[in-house]
Amino acid sequence: MGVFPKDYVIHVFYLIRLWVAEGFLKPIIPKSLEEVAKEYLEDLIDRNLIMVRYRSYRDDSGELKTCSIHDLIRDLIVRKAREEKFLHVMNQKVEISPEIIKNQRHLSIYGEIRFDVGDMYDSTVRSLLHLADSLLSVNKCSPLLRCWMHAI
Structure with missing residues (x-):
């Protein structure tokens, strides 16, 4: 959640x-x-x-x-998930680097992002959820990566 x-x-x-x-x-x-x-x-x-x-x-x-x-429950979930390296949430315009997502299993991004999904080919990220006004273009990525894109 x-x-x-x-x-x-x-x-x-x-x-x-x-x-x-x-x-x-x-x-x-x-x-x-x-x-x-x-x-x-x-x-x-x-x-x-x-x-x-x-x-x-x-x-x-x-x-x-x-x-x-509820916002407080969500904050608790996100904090615990980050500690467990289960989920990393990004909710601003950022440049995504390999250091940011190192050892994360799930990545959730709201809004505009600047990175090539192909850079995640060898990463530990197994699912990417992108919620934005425009959809993320996925050209090449790991066959182990599940990409969920949803326009908000």
Whole structure:
């Protein structure tokens, strides 16, 4: 959840796809990974760690459409993830150097960036989430790198 900016409205469909792609979920027979993700998300909501932004009550199912995370909880998540070298978040115009992302597994970038994704070919980064007005051009990158680009 720390990959998203503060006050960002997270689309549940997108979040679930991200969790599945990252391998954060374990299958529970006979449920699909999407069903497991929805249960996990509902559990986080019940614990007041995730805030509901919008539910669809069109068919009385109360399906969750969008959510967000409280700023203080997000800050705690990002700080702990950085300590564990699990996630590095960049939210400003910066020049990305290999030293910045050294030993990071996940990289989340908001806004404009200046670097060649091909420079990450030999890095330890395995997923890149780029949230910006314009999409990042990806010409060549490591086959082990998952790139998620989303216009905000």
